[in-house]
Amino acid sequence: MKPVNVGIVGLGTVGSGTFNVLTRNAEDITRRAGRAIQVTHVGARRDNPAADTSGVKVSRDVADVVADPNVDVIVELIGGTTLAKDLVLAAIASGKHVVTANKALIAEYGNEIFAAAEAKGVNVAFEAAVAGGIPIIKAIREGLSANQIQWVAGIINGTGNFILTEMKEKGRDFADVLAEAQALGYAEADPTFDVEGIDAAHKLTILASVAFGIPLQFDKAYTEGISKITAEDVSYADELGYSIKHLGMTRKTDAGIELRVHPTLIHKSRLIANVNGVMNAVMAMSDAVGPTLYYGPGAGAEPTASSVVADIVDVARTLTTDPDNRVPHLAFNPNSLSDTPILPIDQIGTAYYLRITAKDTPGVMAKVATILSDSGINIESLLQKEVDVANGQVPIIMITRQVKEQSMNVALEKIEIQEEVVGSVMRIRLEQLDG
Amino acid sequence: MKPVNVGIVGLGTVGSGTFNVLTRNAEDITRRAGRAIQVTHVGARRDNPAADTSGVKVSRDVADVVADPNVDVIVELIGGTTLAKDLVLAAIASGKHVVTANKALIAEYGNEIFAAAEAKGVNVAFEAAVAGGIPIIKAIREGLSANQIQWVAGIINGTGNFILTEMKEKGRDFADVLAEAQALGYAEADPTFDVEGIDAAHKLTILASVAFGIPLQFDKAYTEGISKITAEDVSYADELGYSIKHLGMTRKTDAGIELRVHPTLIHKSRLIANVNGVMNAVMAMSDAVGPTLYYGPGAGAEPTASSVVADIVDVARTLTTDPDNRVPHLAFNPNSLSDTPILPIDQIGTAYYLRITAKDTPGVMAKVATILSDSGINIESLLQKEVDVANGQVPIIMITRQVKEQSMNVALEKIEIQEEVVGSVMRIRLEQLDG
Numbered sequence: 001m002k003p004v005n006v007g008i009v010g011l012g013t014v015g016s017g018t019f020n021v022l023t024r025n026a027e028d029i030t031r032r033a034g035r036a037i038q039v040t041h042v043g044a045r046r047d048n049p050a051a052d053t054s055g056v057k058v059s060r061d062v063a064d065v066v067a068d069p070n071v072d073v074i075v076e077l078i079g080g081t082t083l084a085k086d087l088v089l090a091a092i093a094s095g096k097h098v099v100t101a102n103k104a105l106i107a108e109y110g111n112e113i114f115a116a117a118e119a120k121g122v123n124v125a126f127e128a129a130v131a132g133g134i135p136i137i138k139a140i141r142e143g144l145s146a147n148q149i150q151w152v153a154g155i156i157n158g159t160g161n162f163i164l165t166e167m168k169e170k171g172r173d174f175a176d177v178l179a180e181a182q183a184l185g186y187a188e189a190d191p192t193f194d195v196e197g198i199d200a201a202h203k204l205t206i207l208a209s210v211a212f213g214i215p216l217q218f219d220k221a222y223t224e225g226i227s228k229i230t231a232e233d234v235s236y237a238d239e240l241g242y243s244i245k246h247l248g249m250t251r252k253t254d255a256g257i258e259l260r261v262h263p264t265l266i267h268k269s270r271l272i273a274n275v276n277g278v279m280n281a282v283m284a285m286s287d288a289v290g291p292t293l294y295y296g297p298g299a300g301a302e303p304t305a306s307s308v309v310a311d312i313v314d315v316a317r318t319l320t321t322d323p324d325n326r327v328p329h330l331a332f333n334p335n336s337l338s339d340t341p342i343l344p345i346d347q348i349g350t351a352y353y354l355r356i357t358a359k360d361t362p363g364v365m366a367k368v369a370t371i372l373s374d375s376g377i378n379i380e381s382l383l384q385k386e387v388d389v390a391n392g393q394v395p396i397i398m399i400t401r402q403v404k405e406q407s408m409n410v411a412l413e414k415i416e417i418q419e420e421v422v423g424s425v426m427r428i429r430l431e432q433l434d435g
Numbered sequence: 436m437k438p439v440n441v442g443i444v445g446l447g448t449v450g451s452g453t454f455n456v457l458t459r460n461a462e463d464i465t466r467r468a469g470r471a472i473q474v475t476h477v478g479a480r481r482d483n484p485a486a487d488t489s490g491v492k493v494s495r496d497v498a499d500v501v502a503d504p505n506v507d508v509i510v511e512l513i514g515g516t517t518l519a520k521d522l523v524l525a526a527i528a529s530g531k532h533v534v535t536a537n538k539a540l541i542a543e544y545g546n547e548i549f550a551a552a553e554a555k556g557v558n559v560a561f562e563a564a565v566a567g568g569i570p571i572i573k574a575i576r577e578g579l580s581a582n583q584i585q586w587v588a589g590i591i592n593g594t595g596n597f598i599l600t601e602m603k604e605k606g607r608d609f610a611d612v613l614a615e616a617q618a619l620g621y622a623e624a625d626p627t628f629d630v631e632g633i634d635a636a637h638k639l640t641i642l643a644s645v646a647f648g649i650p651l652q653f654d655k656a657y658t659e660g661i662s663k664i665t666a667e668d669v670s671y672a673d674e675l676g677y678s679i680k681h682l683g684m685t686r687k688t689d690a691g692i693e694l695r696v697h698p699t700l701i702h703k704s705r706l707i708a709n710v711n712g713v714m715n716a717v718m719a720m721s722d723a724v725g726p727t728l729y730y731g732p733g734a735g736a737e738p739t740a741s742s743v744v745a746d747i748v749d750v751a752r753t754l755t756t757d758p759d760n761r762v763p764h765l766a767f768n769p770n771s772l773s774d775t776p777i778l779p780i781d782q783i784g785t786a787y788y789l790r791i792t793a794k795d796t797p798g799v800m801a802k803v804a805t806i807l808s809d810s811g812i813n814i815e816s817l818l819q820k821e822v823d824v825a826n827g828q829v830p831i832i833m834i835t836r837q838v839k840e841q842s843m844n845v846a847l848e849k850i851e852i853q854e855e856v857v858g859s860v861m862r863i864r865l866e867q868l869d870g
Contacts, residue, residue, distance in 0.1 A: 133724035145748045288738065291731060317760050
């Protein structure tokens with residue numbers, strides 16, 4: 001079969017990684033694909049010493065790559081949602097297949113992009129957009145195609161997981177570890193996207209759509225960051241048998257679909273609670289297979305390139321397929337996507353970890369217990385620590401049974417106005433993740 | 436698109452599970468596949484109360500299903516390598532696609548079966564043959580297609596993992612736990628296939644072929660069971676920081692390919708060392724992505740059915756594909772399989788756990804250390820336990836650095852003939868599994 005000509009747009013970390021993997025592993029990739037996969041055109045505003053593009057056509061105007069009639073597949077690796085969106089739509093309009101690692105672009109504009117692609121009969125492949133090198137889109141869209149998927153939970157931001165792992169292993173504070181992560185290059189100078197959960201919410205939005213066959217609805221995702229987690233919360237959780245992870249959770253219930261990213265207590269006996277450092281993992285619960293878990297590097301030049309190149313090989317295979325008989329972009333055929341609503345966070349039930357700081361006066365525990373009980377909240381376990389002699393305050397730590405967020409909000413408002421209670425109550429959701 | 440007609444041959448555990456999943460999840464499967472996937476013919480010598488086949492054509496002669504001109508895909512779930520092989524070859528000869536969960540058939544006769552399928556332009560899909568419901572064949576063949584894979588290691592026999600987990604968690608002996616596993620239905624009345632590693636070697640043989648692009652060579656696999664592992668070995672390993680797992684390991688080295696199943700010490704900090712009970716996990720190390728791991732149920736009616744049905748959906752998609760542009764059976768195109776040899780076990784290097792039982796006489800440790808040193812074997816760590824007062828014997832437990840098996844054999848022969856050494860030395864290989 002004739003070679004597939006690839007145009008790479010963007011020669012940053014992932015762009016150079018993709019170029020290098022395609023070059024270094026050309027022989028094995030050809031043995032697998034049955035045809036050569038060759039980079040014939042690179043679009044980049046400047047060279048990148050990490051990739052030796054000598055012998056390959058390089059354009060400073062990235063639009064030249066999209067306009068190149070010899071290019072079969074456009075690999076979009078410039079990031080962002082402005083120029084990248086225009087380029088992807090232009091590539092589709094010219095009948096080219098697209099491979100992208102751009103989670104923001106797919107999560108926010110995927111519905112429009114896929115509709116355009118389907119109208120033109122081309123693929124837009126995005127394995128690299130979720131969990132870097134883990135083939136999770138393939139696993140869910142194809143590997144689990146027999147199943148009704150019940151929930152998908154993921155540690156899908158390496159920066160956040162690195163910070164929480166360091167906080168736990170070294171007993172350090174959030175700000176301290178963040179500064180180290182920035183120095184190591186694991187966190188951006190502006191860490192908002194990572195630590196506030198926006199990056200994870202982009203990825204989770206995509207996972208929810210391929211798991212449940214719903215349109216992408218990033219604007220409805222609930223997002224809560226890890227910056228308020230303290231070293232003492234990490235330590236108390238550990239004492240109770242739990243790790244705190246920044247978890248993306250999407251679950252299909254009778255009432256609707258949960259779509260939420262927030263710090264989460266997970267029992268240490270669960271495999272996913274032992275995913276540490278910058279590594280990612282995604283766990284899916286499905287009706288036929290039960291629990292499955294997928295683990296690997298969630299970022300980095302070559303891990304991400306691994307997924308980009310796998311997508312290119314998959315696209316090469318579809319070049320001789322009836323477009324109606326390909327794997328649909330969102331796993332389910334576009335005319336059969338479901339309109340199941342996304343639930344607002346206050347309608348979602350979870351168990352909770354609570355840390356209440358109280359003055360050391362008699363009866364405070366009874367008051368708190370009564371308020372919780374009156375709100376229908378049951379206590380699963382309780383940890384009462386010694387009084388801090390310096391300020392006469394005592395932390396009350398507890399884990400509750402599952403309760404709707406709305407009820408918890410009402411109970412915590414009542415608790416916080418008690419005169420014995422100091423400041424606000426720390427609450428962190430808890431997931432069983434059975435399996 | 437017109438429905439795909441499926442003929443299921445064999446209505447045991449996996450057959451009834453497949454029938455039930457296709458029936459129960461018909462709507463979601465159709466939304467994904469873009470066409471109905473319907474069972475139109477079942478071949479089974481007797482009914483199975485686990486599957487309600489009323490309304491479906493049932494034949495007592497399974498050959499009738501293969502001969503049915505209305506059936507597009509034959510799902511072979513009778514097991515064994517005699518009738519199953521004939522049926523699969525007959526299905527291929529009549530131009531039908533085949534899906535099978537039969538690891539023995541693929542590992543032992545896959546080369547012949549795939550050659551026949553390629554000559555006829557049909558698929559033989561076998562996701563369910565390795566690690567049950569984990570989509571590991573898809574992950575390696577497609578998800579990692581960008582990579583040079585360096586090694587694949589797997590806990591791929593649930594019975595063995597259940598036994599080792601119980602031995603560790605309860606301090607129980609092998610025979611005791613095996614009897615319980617048999618009572619629970621986790622182990623067969625004749626447990627040889629599971630506990631001696633034959634089942635795992637079948638699966639590992641398949642994994643090696645799709646990872647490295649080599650023909651199936653089950654006869655060259657080295658296989659060692661777990662029946663000699665004692666409760667004290669499990670306990671000593673734990674004290675040294677390790678779990679003992681029955682691991683399948685295949686690795687590509689400059690000298691050749693390692694293909695071996697044996698008990699293995701794995702450090703408890705590795706995620707795969709924490710895979711417990713009947714669960715399976717496969718870890719792959721690859722040059723671009725690095726380490727990835729895939730976890731889930733390795734057996735059972737519906738987990739296995741999950742993989743069988745995913746294969747049927749994949750086959751449905753290839754019905755409109757050029758056969759030369761499909762995913763090759765062994766990941767690499769048949770005309771580009773490699774003849775890299777499989778290494779004999781004595782040419783393979785690993786680290787070792789050794790347990791030497793010695794009489795409590797002065798100088799025994801020095802003698803042992805000298806023999807090891809003279810054979811170029813370095814000791815990494817050492818555990819000297821108290822003397823057993825009843826018999827005056829002392830166990831010496833150590834972990835060595837990596838050494839070729841051949842050298843270890845020579846050293847152990849010398850150690851075992853020392854008059855202070857009682858009986859034979861227990862040795863268990865150790866793998867780092869970095870990542």
